[in-house]
Amino acid sequence: MPEEWNNSEQLYQNxxxxxxxxxxxxxxxFIVRKVNKCYASLLGGDVKTILGRPLPDLNPLTRAPLVIKHGRPEMGDLCTLPLFGDNYKFVVNRIPVRDGDGAVTGMVSHILFTDPAELRELTRKIDFLAKKLKSYNRSLKPERSAHYDIESIIGESAPMRAVKGLIRSYAAGSHPVLxxxxTGTGKELxxxxxxxxxxxxxxxFISINCAAIPKELFEAELFGYAPGAFSDxxxxxxxxxxxxxxxxxxxxDEIGDIPLHAQVKLLRVLEEKRITRLGDVSGREVDFRLITATNRDLQDMISQESFREDLYYRINTLTIRLPPLRARTEDILPLARQILSKIGCATADFTDQAVRALEAYSWPGNVRQLFNSLVHATLHQSGGRIDAGDLPAEVTGNVRMPERHSPPQRHHDLAAWLSAQxxxxxxxxxxxxQGNVTATARQLGISRVTLYAKLKKYGIPQFAADTDAPKP
Incomplete structure (x- = not known):
């Protein structure tokens, strides 16, 4: 062998x-062809005694066969080696080596933190950060989970039984649901x-009100952005x-309000199941089930070229149509009583005239309008019974009401009155x-978790994602 080759080999080993x-x-x-002193000592020998030996004989737990077979690297894995009569854990990178044609010719194993004390200190820091992350995730869980279930949907009318049947059927799969x-029929519920x-x-469970996000910020909110992606x-x-x-x-929610340029990116994410943040070059795999909702006629928007037809067919695999409240009048009284219970007026009831008014009204605002009307009524009723005269004027319509000769009396139950307020x-x-929970919490000076708790306490549907307030 040429002298310069020997020198090169020795230099490489050095x-x-x-x-x-x-x-x-x-x-x-799996024959060891190269090893340095550090790795050899961890295997219980020196360079000369380790070279040429099968790695599985030196470390029966080696994952070299899997890495070489599949050609996929394993980074930052923990491995255990017996040292000094004890088992020590080390961080190891296993990287397949390829020739010029891309064929795997072997594997490089790179062990980090060979000093156990150094590894223990790193482990301590990782454990500390893991606990902080767990606490952070625990605090976020109420905001990122479902706040209602199917039992929260009140109604046993034929239309609502059909809706509940579809919910139970569709919940089992992963197909998109439209x-x-x-407005107010319970799309978010x-x-x-x-x-x-x-x-x-x-x-x-991540809920986004597409109508509440400014168009220029929509992509950043939905897709995220890389550091320095734009000036702010x-x-x-x-x-x-x-x-x-x-x-x-x-x-x-309000899927029809997504800007056209964002519709293109959304469609690509749904097709490729990968997302690329603004200003980033690499994509990230994502796995979520998509549920969308709208009160708009998407097919009409397609004809007006304000909604993409290909996106419509992608999100419209399964459809649930929610009936308006006027189509299920037998559910109005159970809904009304449940609302009274949620706002702290469970002992209140309705006169026959109030029931007739509730069932005769067309409820263009549906359950949301019913909720607001009952809040109004509880602030005007006296004696624990809601009469037609306690309801908003638009609800009573042609229902004749007895004249009131005195203003409504104060609530006898202060707690109930305060809750209603x-x-x-x-x-x-x-x-x-416009139903934006984050903005509402900020305005009220409370956390989103607190606001969600209050919405649940009073049975207020989170119309953060189900509002039809006029858009600016």
Missing amino acids: VLDALPEGVLYCDTD ILGK TAHALHALSSRAAGP ARKEGKIGQMELANGGTLFL EAGFLTAALQEN
């Missing part, structure tokens, strides 16, 4: 031995129920709502913010 971390190379027969219905009954129930971007970048929904359900205040605040 470089390997100078590394403070273990390096080993084995061929496709929920159609007028239906989406929550679908998620709660699905195999993804333990995963996140956070320096650390931002995770998009689609990534947050990974492993769970993404609910896009708070429920009405929250409802008004949500409407003012």
Whole structure:
């Protein structure tokens, strides 16, 4: 062998031995062809005694056969080696080596943190960060999970029994679901129920009101962005709502309000199941179930070229049409009593005249309007019974009401009165913010978790994703 070759080999070995971390190379027969002093000592020998030996004989737990067979690297894995009469854990990278034609010719094993004390310190820091992350995720879980289930949907009329049947049937799969219905019919409640009954129930439920996001910010909110993607971007970048929904359900309400340029990107994500943040070059795999909802005629929007036809067929695999409240009058009284219970007026009831007024009205605002009307009524009733005269004027319509000769008396139950006031205040605040929970919580000076808890307490449907307030 030429002298310069020997010198080159020795130089190469000297470089390997100078590394403070273990390096080993084995061929496709798992024979050790290169190893440095650090790695050799971890295997219980020196360079000369380790070279030429089968790696599985030196470490029966080696994953070299799998890495070489599948040609996929394994980075940052924990391996265990017996040292000094004890088992020590090390961080190891296993990387397949390929020739010029791309064929796997062997594997490089690179052991990090050969000093156990150094590894223990790193492990301590990782454990600390893992606990912080777990606590952070626990605090976020109430915001990123379904707040309602199918039992939250009140109604045993024929139309509602059909809706509940579809929810139970569709929940079992992963196909996209499009929920159609007028304002206040319970589109978000239906989406929550679908998620709660699905195999993804333990995963996140991310709800987005497409109408509440400014068009120029829509892509950044939905897809996220890389550090420095634009002038006002956070320096650390931002995770998009689609990534947050990974492993769970993404609910896009008011799907008809998505800008056309964002519709193209959404369609690509649904087809490729990969998302690329703004300003980024690499994509990320995502796995979520898509549920969408709207009160608009998407087919009419397609004819007006304001909604993509290919996106429509992608999201319209399964459809649930929610009936308006006027089509299920037998559900009105049970709904009304449930609303009274949620706003702290469970002992209140309705006169016959009030029941007639409730059932005779057409309810263009559906359940949401019923809720607001009952909040109004509880603030005007006296004696624990809601009369037709306590309801808003538009509800009573042609129903004749007895004249009132005195103003309504104060509630005898202060707690119930205060609860009704708070429920009405929250409802008004949500409407003012076009149903955006984050904006409402910020305006009220409370956390989103607290606001969600109050919405659940009073039975207020989260019309953050189901509002038809005029758009600016």
